[in-house]
Structures are given as C-alpha cells and as structure tokens.
Amino acid sequence: MRIPSKGGIKTLVAFGIKSCAAGVLIAVAVGLFSAFTLVSDDASALTDWSESTDYAVYFPRSNGDDLQAIKDGTDGISKTVAERIYPELDDRGGIYVEAADMDVVGDDPVLPYVQMSVNTNYLEKYPVLDSSGKPIAVSDEETDWVIAVPETLKDREDLIRDYVQESRNGPSDSDVEYSEANRYEVSDAVRKQKVRIVWTQPGQDLFTFNTQIRPEEGNTLPDPIVTVMTRSNTIASDWENTITGEIDTPMKVRVDGDPEKVYQELLPLFEKYELDDNFTALVYPADAINEQFSLSSEDARWLITAAIVAGALTVVLSIVAVVVAYERWRVHSAIRRLHGYSRLKSFGEVFAGLATSWLLLIPAALVAATSFYVLGGHVAIPEYFHPLVLLDEWPALLAVTGSVVLVEAVIATAVVMVFDRRHPALRLKEI
Known part of the structure; x- marks a missing residue:
C-alpha cells in the first residue's frame, strides 16, 4: 500500500480546509438570498395588509x-x-x-x-x-x-x-x-x-x-x-x-x-x-409584518457581514491551497515545460486537485447549514439555515456554487502563472 507523501497530505488538507470555507460561504450566501426574499415579501405584504x-x-x-x-x-x-x-x-x-x-x-x-x-x-x-x-x-x-x-x-x-x-x-x-x-x-x-x-x-x-x-x-x-x-x-x-x-x-x-x-x-x-x-x-397583521420586516432586515445585514468574512477567508485559503499544490508539483511542472508543455498544462495535478475539491462544495455547504441550525437551535437561528431550505433554493445554490468555482479557477490560474514566471531559474536547478 502506497503511503502518501508529506507534500501530498499537505495538499489534501489545504484543499479540504479550502472546501470547508467555501461551503460556509455558499451556505451563508444562499441564506442571504433567502433573507432578501423574505425582506421583499414582507415589504410587499406590509403594503397589502396596512388597512386590516x-x-x-x-x-x-x-x-x-x-x-x-x-x-x-x-x-x-x-x-x-x-x-x-x-x-x-x-x-x-x-x-x-x-x-x-x-x-x-x-x-x-x-x-x-x-x-x-x-x-x-x-x-x-x-x-x-x-x-x-x-x-x-x-x-x-x-x-x-x-x-x-x-x-x-x-x-x-x-x-x-x-x-x-x-x-x-x-x-x-x-x-x-x-x-x-x-x-x-x-x-x-x-x-x-x-x-x-x-x-x-x-x-x-x-x-x-x-x-x-x-x-x-x-x-x-x-x-x-x-x-x-x-x-x-x-x-x-x-x-x-x-x-x-x-x-x-x-x-x-x-x-x-x-x-x-x-x-x-x-x-x-x-x-x-x-x-x-x-x-x-x-x-395588527401589518404591525407583525413590520416587526418581521425589521428582523429580516437585521438578519440580512448580519448575513452580508458573514458573507464578506467567509468570502475573504475562502479567497485566502484558495490561494494557500493552490500555492501548497504548486510547491508539491513544481518540479514535475519544470520537466514538462522542458518537453514543450504549456504553463497551465504542466500543472495538471494542481487543477485536477482543485476540480476534485469542487465536488465537496455542496456537501460542505449542507454540513455548514446543518451545523448552524443544530448548534443555534431553530429558536435562535433563522429558518433559512435549515438544510432542506438550502436544497429548496437550488437555483441560488447552484448559482452561488458556480460563482465560487469560477472565482477559484481564476485564482488558481493567476497564482500558477505568477509563481511560474517568478521562479523559472529555481525550478531548473531543482530538476
């Protein structure tokens, strides 16, 4: 049985942690979408029920x-x-x-x-x-x-x-x-x-x-x-x-x-x-709707802050994960470059690892949403953190996940190209 190298383990851990952070971002972003929907519905209902x-x-x-x-x-x-x-x-x-x-x-x-x-x-x-x-x-x-x-x-x-x-x-x-x-x-x-x-x-x-x-x-x-x-x-x-x-x-x-x-x-x-x-x-129903509107607006503000923090963390961890994978495969890349491979193709393992980590995004988002819901209890946590609600909002879930995938792909491409251009001589010495 082949034992993974330390570099391989570090790469797996880095991509795993990155996927967890991205899962949190997805859960929060979909929750934010639900919160904005509630705010919009409450605002509309407030007008309709004001005379009741x-x-x-x-x-x-x-x-x-x-x-x-x-x-x-x-x-x-x-x-x-x-x-x-x-x-x-x-x-x-x-x-x-x-x-x-x-x-x-x-x-x-x-x-x-x-x-x-x-x-x-x-x-x-x-x-x-x-x-x-x-x-x-x-x-x-x-x-x-x-x-x-x-x-x-x-x-x-x-x-x-x-x-x-x-x-x-x-x-x-x-x-x-x-x-x-x-x-x-x-x-x-x-x-x-x-x-x-x-x-x-x-x-x-x-x-x-x-x-x-x-x-x-x-x-x-x-x-x-x-x-x-x-x-x-x-x-x-x-x-x-x-x-x-x-x-x-x-x-x-x-x-x-x-x-x-x-x-x-x-x-x-x-x-x-x-x-x-x-x-x-x-x-009156209108007063109840108004209070709910205030609560939903407060939830939306909290979720915006959480989404910004989770987004920044995901970007940082994505960069770290790609750098770790780059270091793991840079010698292999240098050899491939000598054989005429393009810069991006020579780092196929880096992008393969990144693509594999994308399979974990939606499961990680569901785990994150479930954790928020269970740890907070449905008395304290808004209902849009329930994992079933997350799945019910599948268009938003897929859209957010797709956006995360796109951003991570751009980050990975940029990191590989920047590092590859800055250290060509060092890689040749390591061959």
Missing part, C-alpha cells in the same frame, strides 16, 4: 419560562391553547383559517387539491357559495365532519368521503387515534362521526388570511376543499395550531380596531393558564 384592522394576531411567541420544556417538547402550550383559549376566542368572533399553499397540492396521494380548514366565524365573514349559489351555513351544533368540495369533483365523491372518514376516525393513523394518544377527550359523537359533503360552486377564490399564499392574487386560493370545523364536530386537538406566534397563525382575534383593549380583556385568561409570558402582544 378588524382582526389581530398574537405575535411573536416568546419562550417565557418554558425554554427547557419547549426544547424537550413537554411544554403543553398548544394543548392548553386548544382546550382553554380557543373557545373564548371563538366566542369573541375570532376567525380560524388554516390553508396549504399551492406548492404542496400534490403531496396528498388521494386529495391532491388545495385545502383549507375554517371555523363558522370565517363563513360568516367570507361566505362560501354552494352549488346553487347560496352561502353555506353550518351551525356550531353540527356534529358531522363537514367538507365543502367543488362540484367539479363529484365523480370522486366516494373516494373523497372514504378517505376523509378513514383519516378522521378510522382504526389507524386517524385524528381520533392521535387525540387519544395525546390524552385529549374524544366524545362519542366524534367517534361515530360521519363525513358530510357540501358541493360548492366552482370558480371561487377564497381568502386565506395568509400573507405567504398567492400575494399577487390577494392571498386567495382557487376552488379549495374546505373543512368546516365547529365546536361540536371537533376534538380539542383539531385546534392545536390556534396560536403559533407567527404572522400567519390560524387564529385571527377579533379586535374591531382596538387590539390593546382586547389584549387586556383576555390577559386574565392567559394568566390563569400561565401563558401570559408566551403571548405578550396582540397586534
């Missing part, structure tokens, strides 16, 4: 005294909100609307259609028309599991009904099974619940109250399947996402132009269940 004053959201969600419990997954905040807070917000006219964006439509193997879940307050504010053109009316005493489906899907009625029924209270992987496993009370009515389909008029764009969903179309979804949830046809677990602390949290609290007054009215309830330190502000 009837409803407010609890934003942001704080860790309060529950940081360790949140990390352990034992805080129970979502369960408390679902069981104790949602009923009060519903009684006050709060709108619950949870919608899936268009890009996740194809994820469901049986129902590959846009979907929404709403409460009855939503239907009163934003009517959904049935197939005859009349607004759908669902009572809060309704115990059937009601889904409003565009009549264009009538040919799939049995399939839709059976699938939803199985998902709701079937023997495995159902809402009932989940609720029992998490110690929610499940009524007999829900255990025996039947699915009722209401056919809707096609061509309806329904408002999602979500700033991220089709902002260019007024945050609406075309012809979604709508699940209508009432206090009588649901389990408390159905309301777990009521307050997430995000701008697009499903629950929009009715405030009628005075969020501070409503916050103070609800404060005793939140204090009773020790949630006042987690949900400290009730603000």
